[in-house]
Amino acid sequence: MLDARTSRRTVLGGLGATVFVAGFHVPRAGAAGVADMEPNAFIRIDAQGFITLTMPQVEMGQGTYTSISMILAEELDAAWDHVKVEHAPPDETHYANPAFGVQATGNSNSIRAFWLPLRKAGAGTRAVLVEAAARGWKVPAAECRTENSQVVHDKSGRRVAYGDLVARAAAMPVPTDAPLKDPKQFKLIGRSLRRLDTPVKTDGTAVYGIDALPPGVKFAALMQSPVLGGKVAHVDDAAAKKIKGVRQIVVLDDLVAVVGDHMWAAKSGLEALDVAWNDGANAEISTADIWARLRKASERDGAVAKTVGDARKALGEGDVYTQTYEVPLLAHAPMEPLNCTVHVRPDGAEAWIGSQVLARVQRAVAKAAGLSVETVVVHNHLLGGGFGRRLEPDMAFVAARIAKQVDGPVKVVWTREEDIRHDVYRPAYHDLLSAKLSRDGRIVGWKHKTAGSSILARWLPPAFRNGVDGDGVDGAADVPYDIDNLRVEFVREEPPGVNTGFWRGVGPNNNVFAIESFIDELAHRARIDPVAFRRAHLGKTPRLKAALDLVAAKSNWGSALPPRAGRGVAVQVAFASFIATVIEAEVDEAGEVLLRRIDTAVDTGTIVNPDTVMAQLQGGLIFGLTAALYGEITVEKGRVQQSNFHDYRMLRMDQVPPINVHLIRNGEPPGGIGETGTTASMPALRNAIYAATGVALRRMPIDRTLIAGARR
C-alpha cells in the first residue's frame, strides 16, 4: 500500500514514501476532518485507527522495521494489523541514534539503542489514549485497560477504538514517565511475527533507491580515475555524443559522467569516451606498500586501550608465545550498486536514495549543490544491502555534483566495477598477540596490539580518544577470558591513497579473528581441547560459557570425523551478544575448503523477533565465510585490481552447509545481532582448518596453497 501523505517535518510524498501495512484489515471510517494524533516523532494515529510508525533506523535487510514496529506496538497495545510503517526523513533532532548522537543505522545497535526510547514512546501514547477515554467516560483512568487498539472499561463493559479517541487525545499532554509493561505481559515481543517489508520484495513492487523514477528523470553512469585520487586531464567526447540516447557529457575535476535516456545509453556513452587522467600522488601505491607500512607501524608502542594487572611483568620472563594475524582490505559489494537520484534547482534540491545516514546525505547534497540544508528534501528508500557502505554519504555528494550540471532530475548509478574500485574499504589490520601459559595451561599474561586505520577519527571524531579507536579495539579491550595481566594497545596507521570505512562486523571482526585464532594455538600448546581451554577461562563470563557448552553439545564436539575434516570453535562477546560457534569443514588435496555444517549458540538477551535473530546469524555467517574464502582487495600502481563478482567472489548456493542456530532465552537487555555471525565465522572456519590440517593460518582470506596436501 502506498501512502503519499505529508509528514509533519518534511514532505515524504512520492516514490520514496513506500509504506507497508502489517495486515489487510481496514479500520472503519472515522470522522472526516479530524487531525491526526502525533504524540511523538515515532507514532501517528488517524481517526480511522491507522497507526503509522516512523522508522528511526533504516531497513537494509536486517528486519529492523518489523522489530521497531513490534516494540512500539507492544507498549501501545496497538492492533498489529492497523500498523503501517514509513521511512523517516533526515532529522537529527528527532531521529538521531542515541548511541551515536547522529542519525545513523549501524554497529548492530538499533534495538539496543532504541529499546527504551521506543517503549517509552509507546507507553506514553497509550497513557494519553487511556486518559482520553477515561475522561469521556468519567471514570478513573486506573480502571481502564487497553488491548488491540482499544481502551476497555471492564466495569461498565465499554470499549472505544483508538481512532475514536484521536480528536480528544491529540490536544492532551503526553506523559514521559508512563509505566512500561512487565515483560511477562508482552504479546508481540518474543514472537516470530511476519516481516512487514517482505511481501513487496516478492513481487517486484519494493522500491529501492535505484528504482526511483521521478518524472523526467535521466540516467547517468560515471567513471572515476582508475588510479585512486587521480584527476581528469582531457576528454574527447565526439564518439560518445553520436550514440543514440546520450544527452549530455558532464566533466568534473575528478570524474566524467554521461547522461542519457537510459542506463544503456549512459554506459555506452561512457565506453565511447576517450579520457586521459592525471594519475596524481597515488600512482605508485600497491598493497605491498600498505602492508609494509602497517607492519612497520606495529613495531611502535600503541596507545593503551586497556590494562589489567601487570602484563609487561607477566610477559617479561619465561616462555612467551607471540604471533601475528592479518586481515585485508575488503569491498562491501552490496547487491544494489551505489546510486543516488538528485534534482538540483536554483532554490533547492531533492534526492532519492537508500542510506544509513540520511541527515549526512542531506548535508552532502546541500554542500555539493551550494544550497542551504533546509532546502534539500531527501527521500529514503529500502536499502539493497548496506553492510556499512551506506554509512557514507559520498555517493550523494558525487551524484549532486553531477546533478548540478543537469537540467532536471538525474539518476546516477555506479556500475559494479565503479562500485568495487571506488569503495570506502574495510581497513587492513595487523595484530600482534603475546601470551604466557602456566604449567597447568592457564593464561597468566596477555598483550594484544592492533594496528590499522581509525575509521572513527574521521566518522565520529569524539569517539577517537587518546589515540585509541574504540571500534578498532572492540572485542580486544573487553576480551571475555579470565586474564589477570593484560594489556591492549592500538596503533593508528592510515593506508596511503585508500579510503577506509565500516564493514559488517566492524572492529570485532579483526579482533575476534586474531584472538580466537591465537587462543586455538595456545590450547594446542597446552595440549588441551579448544573447547575445554576456552571454558576454563570463562569464569567471569558465564553467559558465554553457557553458549559454549550448548554449541559443543549441539555440534557433537569431540565425535569422530572423516580424514581431512575438522571442527573449529570460536566464542565472542560482541555487540553485547554472547555467541559460540562451531564450524565443521573439510580440506581437499588441492586446498579447497568444503563447509560441512555450522552450529551457533546465541545469547542476545531479550529477543524481539526470534526468526529475525536466526536469519541474521545465518546470513551474517555466510557474509563472513565469503570474506574468509575469497575476500581481498588489492592495489597495484594505485589501481584497485578487483572489479566485479568474477574476481571479487561471493559464496554461492552450492557451497553453503546446513546452519543450525540455537537461541538461548533470558530476560537480559537486548543485544545486537546483525553483525555477530560475520564476526564468528572467520575464526571458527580458520580453527576448523587448523583441526583438519594442522596448519595454523594467520591471515585472511584463506591461502589454499598453505593447506593443499596438508594433513593432521
Next chain:
Amino acid sequence: MIELRVNGEAKSVDVAPDMPLLWVLRDVLHLTGTKFGCGIAQCGACTVHIDGKPVRSCQLAVGALGNRAITTIEKIGETPAGARVQKAWLDLEVIQCGYCQSGQIMSAAALLNSVPHPDDADIDAAMSGNICRCGTYVRIRAAIKRAAAEHA
C-alpha cells in the same frame, strides 16, 4: 521501433537492438522489479523468463527477442510455480534486503517448471548463478523444497 511481448502485453520501444533487455525493462518500461547487480551475468539479479526459461537480462539484446514471451517478477505470481515460490518465500521468511530476490524467485520458479521435485543437486545447479549478499541461501533451499511439496 522494436516490438516486445512483456508479461502478455505488446510493447513497442524505440531503442537500439543491441540494448540489453534489463535496461529496457527498468528504464524504458519502468518495470523496476528486475534488478541490476553486475552487468556481466555473474549475479543473477536481472533474471527474467524467456518462454519460461531463466535468462540473465543484462546480457540479452532486445533485438533478438522477436515475439518470444518475456515474463518478469511483476507477473511471475500469475504462473502456478511462481505463485508457489512466492508463497514459500514468505512462509519461510527467506528475504532480507531483498534486492537479489526477484532473480532468486525467477530462477526458482523456472526450476520448478522443469523439475517439479528438485533434489539438493538440482537446486545447487539451478540456483548457484544467483548471488545473495545477505546470505539467505539456507532458506532459499528450504523454500524451494516447500514450494515443490505443495505441488501435488
